[in-house]
Amino acid sequence: MQSCRLQDIRPKISPSCVPQKVLGTMFILLVWITTVSPLVILPEEPTVAQKKCQFSGKHFKGYFKVEGEPVILRCPQVKSWLWPSMPPNVNLMWHRNDSAQLVPVGEDARVHVKDAALWFLPVRQGDSGTYICTLRNASHCDEMSVELKVFEKTEASLPFISYRQILRLSTSGLLVCPELSDFTHDKTDLKIQWYKGSVLLDEDNKKFVNVRGTTRLLVLNVSAEDAGYYTCGMAFIHRGVHYNITRIIKLRVNKRLEETIPVIVSPHQTILTSLGSKLTIPCKVFLGSGDQSTTMLLWMANNTNIETAYPGHRITQGQRQEYTENNENYIEVPLIFDPVKREDLNMDFKCVVSNTLGFQTLRTTVKEATTFSWGIALAPLSLVFLVLLGIWMHRRYKHKIGKTYCSNLLNPRHQDFQCHPTKIKEIK
Known part of the structure; x- marks a missing residue:
């Protein structure tokens, strides 16, 4: 085997030396990585706990409780019926506003976290304060506070x-x-x-x-x-x-509320509209001086509730309005089409109102508004007729003038002479 010597330095390297040089270089690199890399400190990415949490404010509902009784505060960001289906990667924590210490999870402590709620078993007056519920996952952090006030039962x-x-x-x-x-x-x-x-x-x-x-x-x-x-x-x-x-x-x-018999004053029995357009049909009910809150008003389609008849919400029942005009009470609920389709033309829409004193319904149908009009159709014919009548009258008038002129111009002895306006010019 040919030896590889360094003293024979020539531009051309022997093929037998290449594997040895490669192995030597790899060994040196391995030693360098093993000894030097532990000393290199790479920058750490911020953890979820280090990320800034968004504060969503104080929950509108405050808790006013009696000392010595069990109290459960629900995390305002999580509804109780949603908690069992919460993703496992969501981390929920409670802490008091004036303390950085988290409330423990488990049932051993008097104050603990269980099923997304903060439990006090029992609550004490010293527990009064603001409690913050924090929800975290890998990409989001949200906080909201709840106010608790504990009173002595006096x-x-x-x-x-x-x-x-x-x-x-x-x-x-x-x-x-x-x-x-x-x-x-x-x-x-x-x-x-x-x-x-x-x-x-x-x-x-x-x-x-x-x-x-x-x-x-x-x-x-x-x-x-x-x-x-x-x-x-x-x-x-x-x-x-x-x-x-x-x-x-x-x-x-x-005091007991007074009621009157409700009377539907609108809509009309037939509503004209265009297919594909948006349509609103208000149902307006007159109550006089009667109470508005005890009167029920709704729309139906072929004796079915609108929500059931149109689950896709193309046709919906609008928001109920209660108002007063000239010291008389009214309620109104609109029926909204978005848009009107041909199938609605065969539907029986009905406004229904009732209270303890009366019941009334009013049916209405939607019809397509036609663009054909006899007046528009006959207008061109009338114009043609007037033009032809004008031409006829003009010719008749010229013919009458020619006859009169001829009778005055020609000798009475020439009875067989035919006189025309064009021939009068030639005679001249």
């Missing part, structure tokens, strides 16, 4: 922790024990106790009926004396610990 705090509800005088109505869905969604034997002031409303009460299995209390023949504070409560057991949950309702009794 008479002075009733205006802050009570829920306002209204019933009408001389009617029967329902009171609802509010904001219990977080504690009742898996209950089949729901039991709610009702109090008026401090008096328990038992089953034998003829005035108040506790609707079993629901969160409602039926008040019969409402009177002015029924106004005041009501308390509803239920028991809640979590991990073997018993809690009491109460809600306080302030009932206001208003």
Whole structure:
């Protein structure tokens, strides 16, 4: 085998030396990478935690709770029914506004995070403050705050922790024990106790009926004396610990609303339009001095609701409007076509209005407006007729003048002479 020596330096390299030189160069590079690369510090890309989070403001709903009871704050960016289907790569965190410490996940702590909600078991007055819910994924970060205020259950705090509800005088109505869905969604034997002031409303009460299995209390023949504070409560057991949950309702009794028989004043029975155009047909109802809120007004197509008849929303029922003209009450709901199609010409559209005193319907049909008009069609014929009549009258007039001139010019003895205006010029 031919040896490769460095002292014989010539432009031409022996082929047997090439593999040895390549192997040597690769060995040197490997040693350099192994020893030097650990010393090179590459710049790190910012992590999700380091990215700036967008603050979406304070949630409109504030929580006013009673000390010593369970409280659940829902993350305002996530609806409760959407949380089970949230993507696994979404990270949800809670923290208090005046603390950088995150609320722990799990059920061991008194305050913890569970199913996208912040749990207080139970809540204390010191928990009052602003809590921020943070949602993160690989590309987005969003924050929103929720206000919590905790009160001691005293008479002075009733205006802050009570829920306002209204019933009408001389009617029967329902009171609802509010904001219990977080504690009742898996209950089949729901039991709610009702109090008026401090008096328990038992089953034998003829005035108040506790609707079993629901969160409602039926008040019969409402009177002015029924106004005041009501308390509803239920028991809640979590991990073997018993809690009491109460809600306080302030009932206001208003005068009974007056109703009148509704009268539909529009639309017309036939609506002319063009195919492919957008059309709005308002249904206007006169109520006089009657109440507007108790009157139902809607549109139907072939005795079917508009939403069912047109699931594609090409034809929709517009927003309800309530207004007053000359001290008289009206309500109006438009029917909107976007656009009108030929199939709508055979549809039976009906405006329906009803309340406790009356019921009325008004049918209307859509027809295609024709562009043909007899007046337009006969106009050219009339013009031709007038031109021909003018020509005929002009010729008749010239012929009459010629005859008169001839009778005066020619001798009476020439009775057989035919006189024409052109021949008169030749005689001259």
